[in-house]
Amino acid sequence: xxxxxxxxxxxxxAPLSLGFGLMNGSLPLAPIExxxxxxxxxxxxxxxxxxxxxxxxxxxAFVCGGLLALSGVLLQxxxxxxxxxxxxxxxxxxxxxxxxxxxxxxxxxxxxxLSSFTGALLAIVAVxxxxxxxxxxxxxxxxxxxxxxxxGCGALISLLxxxxxxxxxxxxxxxxxxxxxHAQGLSLAWFVLLAVGVCATxxxxxxxxLAGGLDKAAALGVAVGRWQAGLYFAAAVLTVIALQLGGxxxxxxxxxxxxIRLLGVSAHRWLIPLSILLGGSFLVLADTLARMVxxxxxxxxxxxxxxxxxxxxxxxxxxxx
Amino acid sequence: MQAFLEVRKLTVAIxxxxxxxxxxxxxxxxxxxxxxxxxxxxxxxxxxxxxxLHTPQSGMVSWNGVALAAHTRRNLARHLGVLLQxxxxxxxxxxxxxxLLGRFPYRASLFGYSVQDxxxxxxxxxxxxxxxxxxxxxxxxxxGEQQRAAIAQxxxxxxQCYLLDEPLQHLDLxxxxxxxxxxxxxxxxxxxxxxxxxxxxxxxxxxDHVLMQFADGHVLHGIxxxxxxxxxxxALYQCPLRELSVEGERWFVAGV
Numbered sequence: 250x251x252x253x254x255x256x257x258x259x260x261x262x263a264p265l266s267l268g269f270g271l272m273n274g275s276l277p278l279a280p281i282e283x284x285x286x287x288x289x290x291x292x293x294x295x296x297x298x299x300x301x302x303x304x305x306x307x308x309x310a311f312v313c314g315g316l317l318a319l320s321g322v323l324l325q326x327x328x329x330x331x332x333x334x335x336x337x338x339x340x341x342x343x344x345x346x347x348x349x350x351x352x353x354x355x356x357x358x359x360x361x362x363l364s365s366f367t368g369a370l371l372a373i374v375a376v377x378x379x380x381x382x383x384x385x386x387x388x389x390x391x392x393x394x395x396x397x398x399x400x401g402c403g404a405l406i407s408l409l410x411x412x413x414x415x416x417x418x419x420x421x422x423x424x425x426x427x428x429x430x431h432a433q434g435l436s437l438a439w440f441v442l443l444a445v446g447v448c449a450t451x452x453x454x455x456x457x458x459l460a461g462g463l464d465k466a467a468a469l470g471v472a473v474g475r476w477q478a479g480l481y482f483a484a485a486v487l488t489v490i491a492l493q494l495g496g497x498x499x500x501x502x503x504x505x506x507x508x509i510r511l512l513g514v515s516a517h518r519w520l521i522p523l524s525i526l527l528g529g530s531f532l533v534l535a536d537t538l539a540r541m542v543x544x545x546x547x548x549x550x551x552x553x554x555x556x557x558x559x560x561x562x563x564x565x566x567x568x569x570x
Numbered sequence: 571m572q573a574f575l576e577v578r579k580l581t582v583a584i585x586x587x588x589x590x591x592x593x594x595x596x597x598x599x600x601x602x603x604x605x606x607x608x609x610x611x612x613x614x615x616x617x618x619x620x621x622x623l624h625t626p627q628s629g630m631v632s633w634n635g636v637a638l639a640a641h642t643r644r645n646l647a648r649h650l651g652v653l654l655q656x657x658x659x660x661x662x663x664x665x666x667x668x669x670l671l672g673r674f675p676y677r678a679s680l681f682g683y684s685v686q687d688x689x690x691x692x693x694x695x696x697x698x699x700x701x702x703x704x705x706x707x708x709x710x711x712x713x714g715e716q717q718r719a720a721i722a723q724x725x726x727x728x729x730q731c732y733l734l735d736e737p738l739q740h741l742d743l744x745x746x747x748x749x750x751x752x753x754x755x756x757x758x759x760x761x762x763x764x765x766x767x768x769x770x771x772x773x774x775x776x777x778d779h780v781l782m783q784f785a786d787g788h789v790l791h792g793i794x795x796x797x798x799x800x801x802x803x804x805a806l807y808q809c810p811l812r813e814l815s816v817e818g819e820r821w822f823v824a825g826v
Contacts, residue, residue, distance in 0.1 A: 452680065454674050458671050460662070461671065464652075464654055465654055467643055468623065468651075468654065469647050469674045470648070510662050515667075516663050
């Protein structure tokens with residue numbers, strides 16, 4: 250499919266998905282009610298539900314999906330590995346250990362956020378310090394360092410889950426599988442998504458060149474070491490902010506860029522904006538379903554990202570072959 | 571005439587293996603060099619060193635009188651085209667997009683290539699007879715077609731000097747001849763070329779200089795006609811050769 254067709258299509262899908270998210274939940278709202286509430290002249294409950302709960306939630310889901318998809322695109326270009334996703338370099342592992350440790354100690358939401366942020370930061374510094382030693386362009390060491398750190402964090406997460414009790418375990422599982430109900434820092438997230446998205450699209454030529462191999466990229470004029478460091482930190486920042494918004498939501502960062510590629514678009518100048526749009530819309534849809542299916546109970550959004558994404562991606566793969 | 575590439579006292583090693591010791595040489599405009607040697611002697615490493623992609627143990631390589639390290643990669647890429655052997659990379663786009671990457675060193679706009687860049691990429695595709703495959707996904711091409719696309723990408727770079735690692739690998743006879751014709755035209759236009767070859771016939775036909783790399787790090791280089799003799803080639807490849815004369819050309823065939 251041509252990107253000139255896909256781009257307007259996904260541009261229309263974005264407001265539709267946001268509208269779907271605003272209308273649905275434990276209290277269904279008609280489109281006209283949503284419209285009036287948005288304009289500020291709706292009925293009391295609807296306006297309150299919309300402005301206090303739904304709008305922040307769907308905006309958080311959209312930006313979180315965009316952040317994860319963009320981070321996936323950047324990491325797949327950096328690591329030149331189609332299995333790369335925002336969590337491959339141990340950032341989510343570090344964040345999860347931080348968050349779960351805080352939960353185990355009975356910390357509140359703010360402390361848990363701070364603790365997960367600290368954990369992610371420590372993981373970023375450790376992976377970069379060990380993986381990019383002496384500025385060498387050894388991407389395998391970076392990848393392996395991240396995978397090893399993730400495994401270590403996985404063991405710590407299991408330990409923390411074992412030590413936790415009753416309700417604590419449920420909270421921890423929600424964090425691990427993704428939960429957008431406590432999303433905070435929306436403005437910062439939107440700013441970072443737009444800033445990194447525009448910059449990355451601007452540098453898309455270099456990303457295309459990097460995909461062809463490091464020596465090739467250097468021969469074509471890319472300062473490989475600087476690009477790798479820049480990509481790593483950009484992807485790390487995107488991932489940390491996504492983790493702060495919605496915990497560890499899987500599937501989006503790995504699969505959204507592949508879905509766009511399977512639709513026939515691979516040049517990064519299109520892949521980046523299209524992945525952001527699809528990632529955002531997809532997570533809004535998944536999160537709305539997570540709120541609707543067992544209403545009023547809310548399920549972890551990670552369940553729905555996988556349940557929705559797997560069949561679509563398998564269909565795209567079979568179509569492609 | 572000012573040399574494009576100048577090599578001074580260059581010693582190169584990789585993984586403890588000596589590739590060359592205190593090599594001195596110059597590649598001037600309009601020269602075509604063939605690099606010959608047995609498998610594994612380090613021809614690729616030498617080429618990568620000349621391209622600034624491998625750090626030598628000692629000595630210096632300079633472009634237009636200025637050390638490679640003093641140039642930015644972008645500036646170097648506008649003058650020096652490199653064709654690598656067995657590229658390790660994945661490209662998901664079309665053949666045209668792949669060839670267009672050769673214009674990356676000239677890309678002025680952050681958000682795309684200029685019309686002129688696209689025209690030059692198109693021209694390079696035509697030179698390598700790839701117009702019909704321009705819209706095909708690059709990763710669906712055969713090995714030979716991918717090699718032609720890689721050469722087209724290097725041509726799109728419009729460099730003054732080309733370092734080509736086995737440019738004829740995977741190519742059928744027709745495309746070998748056609749590719750060498752393209753290189754001959756570049757030479758006539760004043761470009762310098764250095765290419766790793768395994769076929770001594772192409773070295774005789776197209777190269778005015780050769781560089782012979784021996785397993786012990788010894789390097790012999792000079793005028794092609796003087797060095798492409800049975801004695802030198804037997805010493806280089808460590809095997810007996812038969813010399814045949816076919817329509818005025820000397821063919822060297824490994825004796826069995």
